[in-house]
Amino acid sequence: MTHPHVTQDTDTPTGRTDPAVASLDDLHAHLRTQLGATARAWLGQALDEAAAHPGIHGPVSVWELRLAEAGRRCGSAHADAARVLILHAARADAGALARVYFQGTAAERRAVLRALPHLVPGPDALPLVQDALRTNDTRLLAAAVGPYAARHLDPHQWRHAVLKCLFTGVPVDHVADLARRARGDGELARMLGDHAAERIAAGRPVPADLHRVLTLTDPTAGSPADTGTGTSGSDGKES
C-alpha cells in the first residue's frame, strides 16, 4: 500500500500508433484492429457524421459531441486516435480547433494538439501550443512538443519548451525533430549547462535527458537522416 498501482500508458512518441506522428490511414487501420465491435461501429458512424456535417452548427456540433464522448466509447487508450480522426473527418480548421481546445477537457486538448500537424499547415494554431506549454500537466506538455511545435515554435519558446520537459520529467523523446532543432543551438546549450550547474549545486542528479540534449547541441552532431543540410551555428534556426 506504499506504492500507487498505476497502469503505465505505453504510448511512445514514434511509430504507427502515435496520433501526432502516424499517418491518419495507419491510425485508422490500427484502431480498427484494436477496437471492439461496438466501439468500431460507433467510430465509423462518428466519422461519417463528421464528414457529412463539418463546421460549427449551433451550441454543439454533432462532431463536437462525438469528440467529447470518444473516451467512454473507445476507451481512454484509444481516445486520442479516435479524436484525431474525428477532427480530420470534420475538416476542423485552426478556428474550430481553438474552439474545441478551449472548451475541451485535458484529454480533448491533448487530442487537438496531436491533430495539429495533420490539420493546420501554418502557424495559426500556435496559441494552443503556447497555452499547453504554460500548464504543468505532463500529458499536455508531451503533446505540445510534437511535430507542429517543431515546425512553428520560435527558438526562444522552443528552448523553454525543451527545458520545461526536463523540469517536469517529460522524456525528450516526445520532442519532435529534436536533433535537427538542437544542432548548433549555443543558447540552448548554455541554458542546459546552467540548469545542470544548478542541480549539481543543490546536490541533485542531472537527468540523463539533459546530457542527451546537450550532446545534440554540438554543431557537428547529427545524423545523416536529418533534413538540416550543413547548417552550422545557430543562425539558420533563428529565422
Add this chain to the structure above:
Amino acid sequence: MRLFDPHIHMTSRTTDDYAALHAAGVRAVVEPSFWLGQPRTSPASFLDYFDSLLGWEPFRAAQYGIAHHCALALNPKEANDPRCVPVLDELPRYLLKDRVVAVGEVGYDSMTPAEDTALAAQLQLAAEHALPALVHTPHRDKLAGVRRTLDVVRESALPPDRVLLDHLNETTVKEAKDSGCWLGFSVYPDTKMDEARMVAILREYGLAQVLVNSAADWGRSDPLKTRKVADLMLAEGFTEDDADRVLWRNPVAFYGLSGRLELEVTATEATHEGNSVLRGAPGDGAGPAGIPAGEV
C-alpha cells in the same frame, strides 16, 4: 481494502492528502462542484473551475494512483446570486464530457424560489444527459428541506433511483430511504455524521444504496473518514464484504449509472519511464509520485 470517496473536494486539498488517501486504500473519488468559500461573481469563474475538475485535478489524482471523476452543477448557495445563474446556459456542453458522472451538488441551501428553479432545471438537465444527480440536503431546517427536495424530485423527469440524497442523518434517513433515492452520509470531525453514528445507522437501516463520504473541503474536515468508517464497521462486527459494499460497490453502482466511470488509473505517458519526478528527479525524495512544482 479498496475505498471510493463519493464526495470530496480535492481542489481544496494538498498532495499530502492524495498520498494519505492512497495509503488508506482510496482508489477512486468523485469531486462535486461546489462554492469556494469566497462567493463567485461571474459564470467565467465557474467555467475555469469546471475546466480544472476536467483537467488539472484528475491529473493530480492520477499521479497518486487515484481515479478522479466529477459532478458539475450550479451549487445551491450561488443559485441565489443572479450574477452566477447564467452558468446554467453553459452547463449542458460540460455535461457531455467524459468523466462527468453526475449533475451535482444541486439542492437547497436556504430554500428560496431561486433555489427551487435551479434545482428543478438541473434535475431536468440530468435526465436529458442520462446522468444521475447528487442532491445536497440543507444544513439548516434539514427535515423540511429533505421533504421539499423529495417533492421536487418526484415532479422531475429523473427517477428516484438515479438520485443520491446527501448529508443525511438520523432525522432524515427514514423518509429518504422510503423515497427510493440513494442515501449519502457525510462523516465530519464536528458536524454532520460521525463514525459511530454512521455504523449505528448502517445497523438499523441496512447497507443497500448507502454511500459514505468525507465531503472534505477547505473547512475543518478529514479526507480519511471513509477509511475510519470502514475500520469501525469491521471492529463492530460487519464483514469485509459489507465494508466493500458500502465503500466501494455502492458508489461504483450509483455513479456507474452514468456509463462514464473509468476506474483504471492511467499514468501519463510523459512519466512512463519511471521518471515520476515531477518535483525534480528520482532521488529528490518525492516518493512514488509527485506533482510538478508550482513554480515550474
